[in-house]
Amino acid sequence: MNIFIDNKSGTPIYNQIYTRLKNLIISGELKRDDALPSIRALAKDLRISFITTKRAYDELEKEGFVYTVPAKGCFVAAKNTELLREENLKSIEEHIDCIVRLAASCNLSREEVLSMVSFGFEQ
Amino acid sequence: MNIFIDNKSGTPIYNQIYTRLKNLIISGELKRDDALPSIRALAKDLRISFITTKRAYDELEKEGFVYTVPAKGCFVAAKNTELLREENLKSIEEHIDCIVRLAASCNLSREEVLSMVSFGFEQ
């Protein structure tokens, strides 16, 4: 499964697992309805508590990347790219809201902001 | 001085003081080189530890809104509006960076993002 834990890195174990699996799903290495390793098998493999792998899977499920069936296992959900796109759009909207508020509080016009954004894409 | 503490609100005391003073400075009610109440006097007034008022003042100083002179007091710094503008610009840049990254990961073009931003200003 190629998941490695770096105990020295500051990021929590459950987060490392979550990120790695998410990338595997997004990149397509794990396809729709593929079974993920069971939380216990993966935990045994990584020599950590299965509660920790469960947490990573819970996060993945909460964000719609996987679905789990009690007593059966955890599987890659469909429509991940659409889901990711929706999430990103929502996130972008939030950033824009912040920008609009900040711009207002320092008298920055729409045009000035637009040129800043446009410039941001050139970097 | 009109500073009130709401113990029921979730925001920390030092933060309430910080926000209130910052608003007084930005709005111009406290002008350049005006003396703020001493950390001890304010603490006595609010019936809290002066360490807490000190923390609020430390935050204000770190962000450039006030300067303190040991054994003399704490005073409103100059150029607050310019400073605020700079801070806001930096913050906007950061939001733009995030947006650019998000847009890239879901194949959103510069033009699409620009129209989203433009739309954001209409709300």
Add this chain to the structure above:
DNA sequence: TTAACTGTATATAATCAATATATACAGTTT
């Protein structure tokens, strides 16, 4: 010069969220 004020520095206590875990439970498969 001393009393009363200013801010500073260090150490500490309480609280809370985050992280990781063990254990007991219940359903599925073979």
Add this chain to the structure above:
DNA sequence: AAACTGTATATATTGATTATATACAGTTAA
């Protein structure tokens, strides 16, 4: 029945946040 699956509950540890006391050192003005 044995061996697997995920679930639920309770708990321990850690670290950051918040608020504090106490001892210190400089300034001011009687």
